[in-house]
Amino acid sequence: MATEAEPRTPRAGRAAIGRPHLRVDRWWLGPAVTAAGLLAFVVYSTWRAFANADYYAAPYVSPFYSPCLAENCVDMQNGPNVALFGDWWGLSPALIFLALPLGFRLTCYYYRKAYYRSFWASPPACAVAEPHRSYSGETRFPLILNNSHRYFFYAASVIAVILTYDTLLTFRDSDYEWGHMGLGTLLFLLNIVLVWAYTLSCHSCRHIMGGRLKSFSRNPVRYRLWTWVSRLNSRHMALAWASLLSLAASDLYVYLLATDVFSDPRLF
Amino acid sequence: MSTVERQSWDVVIVGAGGAGLRAAIEARELGLRTAVVCKSLFGKAHTVMAEGGIAAAMGNVNSGDGWQVHFRDTLRGGKFLNHWRMAELHAQEAPDRVWELETWGALFDRTADGRISQRNFGGHEYPRLAHVGDRTGLELIRTLQQRIVALQQEDKRETGDYESRLKVFQECTVTRVLKADGAGSADPVAGVFCYRRESGTFFVIDAPAVVLATGGIGKSFKVTSNSWEYTGDGHALALLAGAPLVNMEFVQFHPTGMVWPPSVKGILVTESVRGDGGVLRNSEGRRFMFDYIPDVFRAQYASDEAEADGWYDDPDNNRRPPELLPRDEVARAINAEVKAGRGSPHGGVFLDISSRLPAAEIVRRLPSMHHQFKQLADVDITAEPMEVGPTCHYVMGGVDVDPDTAAATGVPGLFAAGEVAGGMHGSNRLGGNSLSDLLVFGRRAGLHAARYAAALAGPDRPAAGPAQIDTAADEAVRPFQPPRTEAGGEAAEEPEKPENPYAVHQDLQQVMNDLVGIIRREPEMSRALTHLAELRRRAARAGVEGHRQYNPGWHLALDLRNMLLVSECVALAARERTESRGGHTRDDHPGMDRTWRRVNLLCRLREPGTDEDAEDAEQTEHAGQVRLERRALPAIRADLLALFDDEELAKYLTDEEVKDR
């Protein structure tokens, strides 16, 4: 035993535990609920985006169709019609612009966690073995593109401005008279608050506001902004879900009005 | 067995806490090849548990502070038993040691103008403790650890090997300091004998200079804030190498340890709770500390609640709250309240910060206390008081060293720094003085060990012979083949079962806790010595199962030798000192005796067979492993004495000492 110079323990082996995990709690519940929620949204939004119909019920425009950039858009008085794309565009006009908010959410640090865990099982839950043989993270195409999050953030901010404009337009009645509000207005208000909160609570925003600075004390205004965004940022996940829901709900509301399922209860 | 692996280094540091790492940095920066041997993983040393801060008179918060004031506070706290020169060096050098940490990346909490913030602490006249929330020890250890890594990176660039000039042997234990084979106890140090905990293999590091930085002895007590490493290894290694220990009767019981639940009893509740405004109350709701201000401190402490509360905001016109008396005073007071039946439900008293500060401020200033109580006791300290009681925290005694060089008395090449060294804190250590002690004397030990080693080139280096190494190896494997019968006894009919080392350890902790604890009496300590003799007999028969690879039972069996040796020193010295002073409280001798102030008790290993030893055993009716010696404490330099007024000095110094100055 003591003859060799340094009989160190063999280092190769991890403990022979065999099972992929030993968790006894319902670790699968989280990813399952996330997957179900995201899937439901994907199915709903795909249907609505391709539908190319029932997205406008004066004064409300579905957030999925704003801005509307093709000739084939429904005419919305003072609405977000900008026919940048000519009449050659035959598909649903929603498909032109939806790529940007979609990209923003796809590259969002929270949604990345959500889909890596619940769709790609990488990992399915903490300390639960993932099924893949190899792993390269976000070092290669296409996942390396997730690093472009901040450009989508810029784009998403522009969209949020447009949606804000749309929300302003809801202070009209169906005859485009200003100074009115309906139930839809409240829904749109809630939606725009959540969309802004989600957009501004983004990690890229936090970085741009002040996170990239080395010295806060020399940049007191940006430090204040950073502190404020940081506070929002700690609720990024909740805001991601809430704004997703409110977007779908706003769209659904417009759909129901446009298909005459019911009419918008007017407040005044 | 003589094929134990040997490697050669210039300086060996035993222990990787604050003192050990600081010593290693110093020795390596002077160009010596330095090895650090530590029982835990690198960066886990007990220093991480230090919470409050590092005492250093930087004067960042109150510019009235200076090293003289710090020196004065230290001596008052130690009841003038400190080695004055150590206290002087400590107070003078502490600020530099703190500032240098910043150049290595430490991030202390800041004042409004960007300097290091300093907080109030018991016994310190001004806000003096550099801190990071309540995890200052962690910051200290991490900074030193990262400095060591930085030096290793330098070495890698120059030599291609991270460990060419500075290596940490983690999870290794030193069981013997080896000496040159010569005539006697004054032989120089030649290296250390170690085992790797992980594999159980032995190795020897040949080195002319050994720095002991192993910390304290708390694991010999049942209720303690100390971690498992605190088995008095360095104390025992020094004794066995022939060096004496000093002041071993002084053991600090921190006034505020957790008392409930039982499994966490003893875990520290930082003094910062009181520094930041926390107050102690008994079951009747009374702030009882006002009843326990001793005469020597009456001038500096508030006499009523209004004045005490005023001090936090206006320290110049109010005296300090008595909760911030030195630790020994507070611990005794809590003990007395509990004894008088005014304790909390689980046998402590109440420490309340919740009614003194807003909840958010408590969480900001005391995050780990908040976390610790929430997690371990289901107590929210922002809403309810804590229950606290005394816990064994620190040993003031330790290896007797030269104040300037940290060299151990009588053994060339042996150095000691940090808690394992004695003298600096006298009879009681002030909070915050430990971390600064580690840095100041850790550096000094590294410096002088390096100089000593550098002077011993090639052939001059002492070497330990194979016989010594074989003896050390035999001693280390003994628990695997425990002697079946008592030495010298007849072969028993039925061989006695080997002792369980865990059981021996538990009994030792009980004995020390009950008989040599916070309040001491002569008959109890005599009984403790008898028990210790019996425990020693049992420990010799401690046996372990399994093999040498990471076997905690074996490790404990080996640590028992050290704990028993050190416990005997504590009990013996405590029985000898017939007065109460600092961390040594005698029920049968309650007063402080000025004549005792001039006496240091030295504890040495007995050398059976010598005439001197036989005489000593007869005189003291004690035939254990150690014996005591009295030595006069050196007189304090006149200019330092002049920092105190006569009235105060008269309380500590004998009349002829006062007259002589």
Added chain:
Amino acid sequence: MSQTASTGYDAHLRVWRGDAESGDLTDFTVEVNEGEVVLDVIHRLQATQAPDLAVRWNCKAGKCGSCSAEINGRPRLLCMTRMSVFAPEDTLTITPLRTFPVVRDLVTDVEFNYTKAREIPSFVPPEGVEPGEYRMRQEDVERSQEFRKCIECFLCQDVCHVVRDHEENKQAFAGPRFLMRMAELDMHPLDEADRQGLDRGRAVQEEHGLGLCNITKCCTEVCPESIRITDNALIPMKERAADRRYDPLVWLGSKIRRRGRND
């Protein structure tokens, strides 16, 4: 001190015992008293039934980060996990950290972490600032202070699937703890890494494997110090790396400059 048995019960434990060659879960029944943590129960097991059971621990107060293991499949500190979070009838399965080689029983070889620590370039002190002259504002040190709360328990290193499930990534990936260390230094108000030609924002991506992190946040979930590793360290570093590498304007600029140098 008498510990009443009134609140105690017998817990069923399954503890992994073995070494690098082989090992298995072993069943034990151990007494539990009120207020105890898992480490207390392991200690009782050691003292009464399995004296050679290997477990690494130190402070038993959640401050040193030695007693990391996995309890019912979740990485945790043995000393900070109270028995009261489990029902008396639950079986507790206690295993060593899965990501590192096992030494014996619950003790693993965590050398990986020390190797990685050495690969992180150290703090570069500011030039011309003497010790004692350092001035930093509280708001400027707070970000790095959060990361310095780390007790190096290595639970985040253990749970991170990048190395837990893919041994082959160990070479390229520093792990959350040391990516966080990079963040700590990059956010240190006085660090002058650039003086030595070191760009931490770039190095963290190119040399320490930040790109392998897919921010699934398990490091944050297991951190006993509640450090927000992902949100406050890893993502900000990803953003800083994006400043350098994925910002097309910056990228273009650096290409042109580099070409200029080469000519």
